[in-house]
Amino acid sequence: MVSIIEYSAEKKARNSYPYKIISPPMPSRCCQARMSRIGAIQVEGDNNRFYYKRCSRCGFTVREFVSTIDIDRLPGVGVSDWDRTDSWLDRIQREVQADIAA
Numbered sequence: 001m002v003s004i005i006e007y008s009a010e011k012k013a014r015n016s017y018p019y020k021i022i023s024p025p026m027p028s029r030c031c032q033a034r035m036s037r038i039g040a041i042q043v044e045g046d047n048n049r050f051y052y053k054r055c056s057r058c059g060f061t062v063r064e065f066v067s068t069i070d071i072d073r074l075p076g077v078g079v080s081d082w083d084r085t086d087s088w089l090d091r092i093q094r095e096v097q098a099d100i101a102a
């Protein structure tokens, strides 16, 4: 899968959408509240819809797949906000690792 995101710990975060986005390799706690969508929804292959979203503070960028958004809309079951942030960070981290490995 093609991604315009380059994860780099050395380079400064930069938003050159739609050509390239340089992002820190790890999400931070600032990200969950500050992520905002960049550009239009992309469609790739068979109904793979996603868009890029980027943290306005640290520049961390990740692809948000539309199916994952639907899952996020499900009501949380008795978890605190901090727990939710941790699991969100976990999930994003796994997605980034998968992207880097691809």
Ligand SMILES: [Zn+2]
Pocket (backbone or CB within 6 Å): 027, 028, 029, 030, 031, 032, 034, 055, 056, 057, 058, 059, 060
């Ligand atoms: Zn951030």
